[in-house]
Amino acid sequence: MSELQEPHRTLLETFLNYLTLERNFSGNTRVSYLNDLGRYLGWLQEVRVSPDEVVPGDIRKFIRELHDIGLETSSIARNISAIRSFHKFLLTERLAQSNPAENIHQPKQGRYLPSVLTVDEMAKVLEAPLRQHPPGKFLLRDKAMLEFLYATGVRVSELTGLTQQSLYLDAGFVRVFGKGSKERLVPIGESAAEWVKRYQEELRPHMAGPDAQDVLFLNSRGTGMSRMAAWNIVRQYTVLAGVEKPVSPHTFRHTFATHLLEGGADLRAVQEMLGHSSIIATQIYTHIDRSFIKEVHKTFHPRG
Numbered sequence: 227m228s229e230l231q232e233p234h235r236t237l238l239e240t241f242l243n244y245l246t247l248e249r250n251f252s253g254n255t256r257v258s259y260l261n262d263l264g265r266y267l268g269w270l271q272e273v274r275v276s277p278d279e280v281v282p283g284d285i286r287k288f289i290r291e292l293h294d295i296g297l298e299t300s301s302i303a304r305n306i307s308a309i310r311s312f313h314k315f316l317l318t319e320r321l322a323q324s325n326p327a328e329n330i331h332q333p334k335q336g337r338y339l340p341s342v343l344t345v346d347e348m349a350k351v352l353e354a355p356l357r358q359h360p361p362g363k364f365l366l367r368d369k370a371m372l373e374f375l376y377a378t379g380v381r382v383s384e385l386t387g388l389t390q391q392s393l394y395l396d397a398g399f400v401r402v403f404g405k406g407s408k409e410r411l412v413p414i415g416e417s418a419a420e421w422v423k424r425y426q427e428e429l430r431p432h433m434a435g436p437d438a439q440d441v442l443f444l445n446s447r448g449t450g451m452s453r454m455a456a457w458n459i460v461r462q463y464t465v466l467a468g469v470e471k472p473v474s475p476h477t478f479r480h481t482f483a484t485h486l487l488e489g490g491a492d493l494r495a496v497q498e499m500l501g502h503s504s505i506i507a508t509q510i511y512t513h514i515d516r517s518f519i520k521e522v523h524k525t526f527h528p529r530g
Contacts, residue, residue, distance in 0.1 A: 234267045237277060241315050262308040272454045277313075278322040285309060285330050291457070294382075294474035303332045343481045347469050348376060354463035364446070367433070368459055370418070370425035371443055375460075375475055377418035378402070379482030379500055382453045382475035389440040390426065395419040404501040412499050483508070 230238065242260060245251040251259075269288050270277060288309075292302045309327050316322035343351065355362060355369040362368060375385060384402050392401040398419065399411045414422075422442075435448025445451040456475050464473040471477075479500070486496050497508040 230264065230267055231271060234271055234277070237321075238263055238267055241312055244315060245311075258304065259308050259311075262305045263312055266305070266309055266312075269454065272452065277316060280313070280322075280326045282326045282330060285327055289330075290472070291474070294457075294476040306330060306332055341471050341473065341477050341480070342484045343469065343471065343473065343477065345485065347467070347471070348481055348485075350467035351460075351463055351469060351473070352376065354466040357466065364429070364433075366421070366425040366429040367443060368463065370421040371456070371459060372463060372478075373418035373421045374414070375478035376482055377415045378412045379479045380412065381405075381479060381501075382456050385443065385475065386441075386451055386453055386456055388442045390442050391440055393422065393442070395423060402501065408501060408503075410498065410501050 238260070241263070242256055245259060246256060266288060267277065269291065270280065270284070273284070273287075275284055289302060289306065292305060297305070306327075310330065313322065313325045313327040317325045352369075352372050355365050355372065358365065371385070374380075378400055380388075380400075380402055381404065384404055387403065388400070392403075394400065395414065398413055398415075400414050402410050402412050404410060426442075430442075430444060433444045433446075433448050435444075437449050438444055439450075441450035443451055443456075445455055453475075460473060460475050460478070464471075483496050483500060486499075487493065493508055494505060497505050500508060502508045
C-alpha cells in the first residue's frame with residue numbers, strides 16, 4: 227500500500243473519528259477499518275481516482291485485486307463492509323454525490339477458483355518482454371521478474387520484499403519470508419536463475435538509487451516497487467502476449483501450483499513451496515485440476 231497523502235489521510239482520519247465518537251466502535255474495530263480502508267485509499271491513490279469520483283467498476287477492480295493477492299473470502303467480505311460504510315459516510319456528510327458501493331455485494335462463502343494459464347499461454351507471457359520493439363528499457367528486470375514469479379510461485383508481497391541476500395541461485399534456492407514472517411526455502415529453476423543473474427549484473431546496478439537498500443526488483447526511481455507496479459508489469463506483458471484472461475501476479479502463483487500438480491507433484495511438496503500453513507489451502511488446486519478433467523470428459527466423451 228502506498229503511503230497516504232492529503233486529502234486521503236485526512237478523509238480516513240475523519241471517518242475513523244466518526245466511527246469512534248458517533249458509532250462507539252471499539253479500538254479493535256477502528257484498527258481493522260484503518261488497515262482495510264488504508265489499503266483501499268492507497269489503491270485509489272495509485273490509480274489516481276478521487277474517493278468522491280469512485281464508480282462501482284473501480285470498487286470491483288479493487289475487490290478483484292484482493293482476490294489476486296490471496297485474501298480469504300472472510301477478509302474480502304470485511305473489506306467490502308468497510309468500503310460500503312465509508313462511501314455511505316461520504317454521501318451522508320455531502321462529501322460525495324452518490325454511493326458507488328451501495329450495490330456491491332458480499333462474496334459468496336466458499337472457495338474462490340482463480341484464473342490459471344495453460345502451459346502455452348504462460349510461455350507466451352514469459353517471452354513477451356523479448357518481443358517488444360524497440361526493446362523495453364527495463365527488459366531484463368521485467369523478464370527476470372516474470373520468470374521468477376512462475377518459477378517460485380511466490381506471493382506478490384513476497385516478490386516486492388525480496389532482497390538479494392535471500393538468493394542462493396547457484397544452489398537453486400530462494401529464501402522467502404511469507405505471511406507472519408514465516409521463512410521457507412523455495413526451489414528456483416535454471417531459466418529463472420539465469421535471468422535474475424543477468425538482471426543483477428547488467429541492469430540493477432544502473433537502476434539502484436540511494437534508498438534501494440538490498441531490494442531485488444526496483445522501480446524506475448531506483449527503490450522497491452509496489453504491488454500495483456508489479457501488477458501493471460504483469461498486465462502489460464499479458465496484453466502483449468495476446469492472452470485475454472484476467473492475469474495478475476497471483477495468477478502466476480496459481481498457475482505454478484496447478485502445473486506442478488498436473489505434472490504429478492506431491493500435494494504436500496506444493497504446500498511447502500507455497501508456504502501454506504494448512505494443506506486445506508493447497509487443495510484448491512486439486513479442485514482446479516478436477517474441473518479441467520471434467521471439461522475434457524464433457525468435450526470428448528460421446529455422452530458428455
